[in-house]
Amino acid sequence: MRKLKRVFTYVFLGGAAFISIFPFLWMVVSATNKSVDVTRGRLLPGSHLFENFRKLADSTDLWTSLWNSAQIAVLTTILAIVIASLAGYGFEIFRSRLKDIVFNILLLSMMIPFAALMIPLYRMFADISSSAPAIGIDTIASVMLPTITTAFLIFFFRQNSKMFPKDMVEAGRIDGLSELGIFFKIFMPTMKTTYAAAGIITFMSSWNNYLWPLIVLQSPERKTIPLLISNLGSGYAPDYGLIMLAIVIATLPTALVFFLMQKHFVAGMMGSVK
Amino acid sequence: MKTDKAGLSIRTKSNLTGWSFILIAVVMIATFYFYPMAQALILSFKTGTGSNLTFTGWDNYIRLLSDKTFLTALTNTFIYLIVQVPIMIILALFISVLLNDSKLKFRGFFRTAIFLPCVTSLVAYSVVFKYLFAADGLVNSLLMSLSIIGEPIQWITHPFWAKITIIIAITWRWTGYNMIFYLSALQNIDSSIYEAARIDGASSFKQFTKITIPMLKPIILFTSITSTIGTLQLFDEVMNITKGGPGNATLSISQYIYNLSFKYTADFGYAATVSYSIVVIIVLLSILQFKVAGDKK
Numbered sequence: 390m391r392k393l394k395r396v397f398t399y400v401f402l403g404g405a406a407f408i409s410i411f412p413f414l415w416m417v418v419s420a421t422n423k424s425v426d427v428t429r430g431r432l433l434p435g436s437h438l439f440e441n442f443r444k445l446a447d448s449t450d451l452w453t454s455l456w457n458s459a460q461i462a463v464l465t466t467i468l469a470i471v472i473a474s475l476a477g478y479g480f481e482i483f484r485s486r487l488k489d490i491v492f493n494i495l496l497l498s499m500m501i502p503f504a505a506l507m508i509p510l511y512r513m514f515a516d517i518s519s520s521a522p523a524i525g526i527d528t529i530a531s532v533m534l535p536t537i538t539t540a541f542l543i544f545f546f547r548q549n550s551k552m553f554p555k556d557m558v559e560a561g562r563i564d565g566l567s568e569l570g571i572f573f574k575i576f577m578p579t580m581k582t583t584y585a586a587a588g589i590i591t592f593m594s595s596w597n598n599y600l601w602p603l604i605v606l607q608s609p610e611r612k613t614i615p616l617l618i619s620n621l622g623s624g625y626a627p628d629y630g631l632i633m634l635a636i637v638i639a640t641l642p643t644a645l646v647f648f649l650m651q652k653h654f655v656a657g658m659m660g661s662v663k
Numbered sequence: 664m665k666t667d668k669a670g671l672s673i674r675t676k677s678n679l680t681g682w683s684f685i686l687i688a689v690v691m692i693a694t695f696y697f698y699p700m701a702q703a704l705i706l707s708f709k710t711g712t713g714s715n716l717t718f719t720g721w722d723n724y725i726r727l728l729s730d731k732t733f734l735t736a737l738t739n740t741f742i743y744l745i746v747q748v749p750i751m752i753i754l755a756l757f758i759s760v761l762l763n764d765s766k767l768k769f770r771g772f773f774r775t776a777i778f779l780p781c782v783t784s785l786v787a788y789s790v791v792f793k794y795l796f797a798a799d800g801l802v803n804s805l806l807m808s809l810s811i812i813g814e815p816i817q818w819i820t821h822p823f824w825a826k827i828t829i830i831i832a833i834t835w836r837w838t839g840y841n842m843i844f845y846l847s848a849l850q851n852i853d854s855s856i857y858e859a860a861r862i863d864g865a866s867s868f869k870q871f872t873k874i875t876i877p878m879l880k881p882i883i884l885f886t887s888i889t890s891t892i893g894t895l896q897l898f899d900e901v902m903n904i905t906k907g908g909p910g911n912a913t914l915s916i917s918q919y920i921y922n923l924s925f926k927y928t929a930d931f932g933y934a935a936t937v938s939y940s941i942v943v944i945i946v947l948l949s950i951l952q953f954k955v956a957g958d959k960k
Contacts, residue, residue, distance in 0.1 A: 394867075398761050405758060406776035409839065412791050413779065415801065427794075430804050476688035483681020491689060498696040500945055502896050504917045505938040508924050508931050509699035509706065512714070538691035568680045597784030599899045600917070604925060615786040619903055622790035629794060636787045647782040651775070658840075659847045 416640075419633035427629035441630045451635065453610055454617040459642075461532055461613060462595040469537050469591045470584055477546025478576055482558060492547070498540045503600065510535055511604055531605045532613070536595060542587060545657070549583040550576075586657025589650055593643050614639045706935035713929050723936035733937060735911045736919040739826065740895060743915070747830045748890045752883065755838050759845035760875060774846070778839035785836070785899035792832045793819065793904045822912035825905050829913055832900055837893070841886045848882045849875070884956040891948050895941050916941055 419427045422435035445451055480492050511526075518525025525531060553576060561571035577584065599615045606612055612620075618639055621632045647654055707723055709716040727733055761767070762774055780788065795802050796818035803815040818828045852874070860870050876883070898917040901907055907914035907922075916937065923934035 398764070398767065402758070402761055402767075402773045402777075406773050408835070409777045409779055412788065412795065412835070413783075415795070416791050428799060430801050472687050472691065476685040479681050479684025483677060483684065485678060485681065488681060488685070491685070495689065495692050498692050500892070500942075500949065501696055501700055502892065502917075502938070502941045502945060504896055504898075504920050505703050505935075505942050506696065506699045507920070508935050508938065509702035510695065511924070512702070512931065513699065535695040538688050538695070540692060540696075543688055568684075572684075593782070597786070599784070599786050599902075600921070604921075615784050618784075618790055619786050622793065622903060623906075632790065632794075636790060639787050640783055643782045643784070647779075655778075655843055655847075658843055 413640075416633050416636055419630060420637045422630050424627075424629045424631070427633065435630075437630055438634070441628075441634045444628065445631050445634055448631075449617060449621065449635070450609055450612060451617065451638070454612050454614045455638070457529065457611060458596055458614040461529055462592050462642075464529075465533050465537055465595040466588050466591045468533075469539070469542060469595075470587050472538055473542035473587065474546045474577070474580075474584065475572065476543045477548075478550050478553075478572060480543070480547045481550035481553075482555070492543075495540045495543060499544075506535070507601065507604055510601075514605060526605055527607045527611055528605075529611075532598075532602050533595075535601065536598065542591065545587060546583065549580060553579060582653060582656065585650060585653040589646055589654045590657050592646060596643055703935045703938060706932050707939050709932040710930070711932060713931075716932055719932075723933045726933060727936055727940065732911055732914070732919060733916075733940075736914045736916045737940070739912070739914055740897065740916050742826060743830060743833070743897060744891060744894045747833055748887060748894060750830075751834050751838050751890065752841060752887060754834070755841035755886075756845055756875075756879070756883075758838070759842045759849055760871065762842075762846060763849040774842075778843060780836050780838075781840045783836070786903055788836055789832065789900045789903035792828070792835075792900075796828045796831075796904075819905055820909050822909055825909060825913045828904060829897075829900055832904060833894070833897070837890065841890070844882050844886055845879060848879050852878050880956060884952060888949055888952055891952070892945055895945055895948075 415432070418432060418434050420441060421438040422431055423437050426435055426437075480488055514524070514526050514531045518527075522528070523530060524534065557575050557579070558571055561575050566574060597615060598613075599619070602613050602616055603619075606616065614635075618632070618635055621627065621635055706716070708718055708720060710719040710722055711717055758777060762770055767773075783791075794800055797803075798815050798817055798820070800818075802818070803812070806812045807815065816824055818824045856874055857870060860874060865873065896917050897915040898921065901913050901915045901918050902921075905913040907918050920934050920938050923930050923937065
C-alpha cells in the first residue's frame with residue numbers, strides 16, 4: 390500500500406512536471422525548425438534557427454519592440470519600487486489614525502478591475518495628447534504611468550517594513566541623518582531582499598503587459614514585444630518557426646530573471662499573503 | 664510642547680514628513696484608479712460615438728439587461744469561473760501536499776517545473792497553445808497516435824472545445840502559482856500535529872480534510888479571490904487563442920468591453936456600463952467568499 394502510494398506520487402508529479410515543461414521544450418525545438426516541420430509535429434531540433442532569426446529580424450520590428458519593452462520594464466520597475474517603498478515605509482514608520490484610513494482606501498483600489506479603468510484612462514491620455522504630447526497617446530510614458538503605482542506593492546513594502554528594526558530609525562536620527570537620509574542609507578540597504586522580490590514581480594508584469602499597451606500604443610515603432618507576438622500569431626499564413634523563435638526571445642528575459650533569482654521571486658509572492 | 668525653529672511641534676513635523684513619504688503614491692493611485700473609476704461611472708450614463716457623448720440616464724443599464732452578447736460573455740466568464748477555479752485550486756492543493764513530503768526525491772525539480780509556466784507572458788503562452796491545440800496540432804496527433812480519439816478534435820473552432828481549450832490553458836498557466844502559496848503555508852504547519860493524528864489512527868484522507876484544509880483556509884480564500892478577480896478580467900488568452908470565437912462562444916466580458924470601445928464604432932458610454940458590471944460582480948463575489956470562509960469557523 391505504502392509502495393503503491395509512492396509510485397502514484399512520482400507518476401503524478403512526473404506527469405504534472407512533463408505537462409508544465411512540454412510547451413517550453415516544444416517552443417524551443419520549433420524555433421529551430423522550418424514552418425512545415427513545426428506543423429508536421431517534428432519534435433527534434435532542426436537547423437533553421439539562424440534562418441528563422443534572420444527572417445524575424447528582417448521582416449519585423451523585433452529590435453525596436455525589444456528596446457521599447459526593455460525601456461518600459463526597467464523604468465517602470467525602478468520608479469515603482471522607489472514610490473511604493475517610500476509609501477510602505479511611510480505608512481509603517483509614521484503611523485497615525487488618518488494614515489491608516491488612507492492606507493485602507495488605497496487597498497480598495499486592488500478590487501478595481503482594469504476593464505473598468507481602461508476607457509477613462511484612454512480618454513484621459515487622448516485629452517492630454519494635444520497639450521503634452523510627451524505623455525499622451527502612443528508614448529512610452531502613457532504605457533507606464535497607470536502601471537507604476539499599485540496598492541499591492543505598497544502593501545508588500547509595508548508588510549516587509551514591519552520586520553525593519555525601528556531602533557535603526559532612532560539611531561539614524563541621533564546621528565543627524567535626515568528622514569530621507571535614513572530611508573536611502575539605512576532602510577534601502579537593509580531591505581535588499583524585499584527590493585529584489587518587488588523588482589522581479591514588477592519587471593515581469595511590466596514586460597508581459599498586453600491590454601493597456603494594445604490600447605495606447607498605435608504606431609509600429611512604439612510596439613512592445615507582446616504586441617509584436619500577438620500580431621505575428623494572428624496572420625493568415627503564419628511562419629511557425631519564426632513565431633516560436635520570437636516567443637522564445639520574448640520569454641528569455643523573464644525566464645532568466647526567474648532562474649537567477651528564484652528564491653527572491655518565490656519569497657516575493659509569499660510576502661503578499663504573510 | 665517642544666517646537667523647532669519654524670515653530671512647528673515635533674509631532675506635527677514628523678506627521679508632515681510621514682505624509683511626504685506617501686504623497687506620490689497617494690496622488691498616483693488617486694489619479695490612475697479612483698479618478699478614472701469615478702469617470703467611468705459618469706460615462707456609464709452617457710451615450711454617443713467617440714467623444715460626442717450626451718447624458719441619457721439609465722439607457723445604457725436598460726440596454727445591458729437585454730444585450731444578448733453581454734449575456735453570452737457573462738455566461739462564458741461564469742463557466743470559466745465555476746469550472747476552472749475549483750479544478751485549479753484542488754489540483755494545486757493536491758500537488759502541494761504531495762510535494763510537502765520531506766522524503767520525496769527531486770522535490771526541487773518538481774516544484775520548479777510546475778511553477779515554470781508562471782514566467783511566460785499571457786500572450787506568448789496563448790499563441791503557443793493556439794498552435795498546440797490546432798486541428799492539425801500536436802495535441803490532436805498525440806491523442807490520435809495513442810488511439811484516445813479517432814479523429815481530430817476541433818479545439819479552437821468548436822464552441823464547446825474552444826471553452827475547454829481556454830480552461831486548459833489557464834489551468835496550465837496558474838496552477839503552479841497557487842501551488843507556491845499552499846506549499847509555503849504547509850511548511851508552516853507544525854509536523855507534530857500530523858504525528859499526533861497518525862498515532863490516533865487518522866488516515867491520510869482524514870488528515871487532509873481535518874488538518875490541512877482547515878489550516879490552509881485563509882490561503883485558500885486568498886487564492887480563490889485572486890483567481891476569481893483574474894478570471895473575471897480574462898482577456899489575453901481569449902484574444903490570442905480564439906479571438907472570442909467561434910461565434911461568441913469564448914468571448915469574455917473584458918474582450919467585449921474592448922470590442923465595444925476599440926473594435927466596433929467606439930461606444931465608450933455603453934462600454935463603461937458593461938465594465939461596471941464586473942466591478943459589481945467582483946464586490947459581490949468577494950463578499951460571498953469571505954462569508955463562506957467565515958461561517959465555517
